[in-house]
Amino acid sequence: MPKSALRPQGDFPPAGLGRRLAAALYDSFLCIALLIVVGFIYKLIQMAIYGEAQLRQWSDAGALDGDPLLSTLLLFSLFGFFAKFWTHGGQTLGMQVWGIRVQNADGTAISLWQALLRFVIAGVSWLALGLGFAWILVDRRKRSWHDLYSDSLIVRLPKHAHRK
Numbered sequence: 223m224p225k226s227a228l229r230p231q232g233d234f235p236p237a238g239l240g241r242r243l244a245a246a247l248y249d250s251f252l253c254i255a256l257l258i259v260v261g262f263i264y265k266l267i268q269m270a271i272y273g274e275a276q277l278r279q280w281s282d283a284g285a286l287d288g289d290p291l292l293s294t295l296l297l298f299s300l301f302g303f304f305a306k307f308w309t310h311g312g313q314t315l316g317m318q319v320w321g322i323r324v325q326n327a328d329g330t331a332i333s334l335w336q337a338l339l340r341f342v343i344a345g346v347s348w349l350a351l352g353l354g355f356a357w358i359l360v361d362r363r364k365r366s367w368h369d370l371y372s373d374s375l376i377v378r379l380p381k382h383a384h385r386k
Contacts, residue, residue, distance in 0.1 A: 256300070325374065327373075
């Protein structure tokens, strides 16, 4: 499958930590909304299958705490959100607002495999108290752990390019 070139093309500077964190904050609000909707739909389906009385009984007994199916659905939903945006255009909505984009060094969109690596390692970065993101401050090319592991980079687009 040929790589799709992202527009605009050019040699753009790497994005700094501030812009990345601002885009992540913006995207976190969208992700929270997504998780609420997915959780609500999941509960509606459960209610349709088992009934409200049975769900209430299970809930009171603690049987619904830590539902592995719901956790899996939520994780897949989050990955789907990021993978779709990163592999088709290189920008989540938060990245569009802050004028940054994820791409390969040659200016093409990242693959689904790279998106998965980015997603997993970004999670590890957050779990390590942000150390993977702070790595940007010591790397001379401003790369985070997930940039390094996925062999991709986040660039800052010119102002006129990301406001379209």
